[in-house]
Amino acid sequence: MENNDIALSDKEFSNVKSRLLEVAGISLSNAKRTLVISRLSKVMRKLSINSFSNYLEFLDSPRATKTDKQDFVNALTTNLTRFYREDHHFDHLISHIGKIIAQKPRTNAAGKPRLRIWSAGCSTGQEPYTIAMCLINKYPELKRWDFKILASDIDTDVVNKAAMGIYPESELAGLSPERARIFERKGDGTIHIPKEMRQTITFKPLNLFDPWPIKGPFDAIFCRNVAIYFDKPVQDKLFAQLGEVLAPDGYMYIGHSENVGRNSTQFSLVGKTIYSSLKSVEKSQVA
Ligand SMILES: C[S@@+](CC[C@H](N)C(=O)[O-])C[C@H]1O[C@@H](n2cnc3c(N)ncnc32)[C@H](O)[C@@H]1O
Incomplete structure (x- = not known):
């Protein structure tokens, strides 16, 4: 003390x-x-x-x-996070979005291809920025899409910090030169997220147990290292709600020490802490 x-x-x-x-x-x-x-x-x-x-x-x-x-x-709250945390999730996401681009993407009311990703429990923003950097770097055509990332957290301090997109240079430690190159170095000990990546993200304070002002469907949901702080029944309720807003062909990524449970009727485990929506199975069985 x-x-x-x-x-x-x-x-x-x-x-x-x-x-x-x-x-x-x-x-x-x-x-x-x-x-x-x-x-x-x-x-x-x-x-x-x-x-x-x-x-x-x-x-x-x-x-x-x-x-x-x-x-x-x-x-x-506990806000520990970092860029490219559990980077196998981002490799999987890149391949998932590549398939969406190659196949027929969903479109918005104006007929523009639409892509939605949610970082639920985004902390200081490293997770949604990693998503934006990976995808825009790999698929520059997304700049012309109706592509939006929602980044939310219950902690208003971290949401405000995240929206600034400014971090100490020390955050680059451990990143490959290829990944580090995307950040703007300001020469004053800070790195900035480029505007084209920043503007794909909407940061919002949101308690996951309050009503969601969100309908989805989301092509991918990242809810990583958030449920770990909840009791099992609370986790089950949260995952069930996330399952409702995940697109039928979408994926949910969770933290390395979390799991949805074997008896889930909504998700199927397809990789290390990567779940696909079971709605897709129903859909492909009908098709
Ligand atoms: C350890 S951080 C995880 C950050 C990031 N997802 C990652 O894996 O690196 C957990 C975040 O969950 C947020 N959180 C905890 N309870 C929440 C709730 N009820 N609604 C929304 N966010 C919550 C915390 O504020 C914290 O920023």
């Missing part, structure tokens, strides 16, 4: 956990106790609140603003 950290009783810790489960679906393990103390102590000090009980009471009172409630969630 740091000197100015605020003491947290067992009861208060249990109340913090209940609140986070209720508002974000996130199950905090007991191992996160120190993290809760240090992160929420900072928030509480800014509010001049000196006990967790008073803070939790404040959050439930009419005095707490939307921002105060959001700050509680932002402080407790």
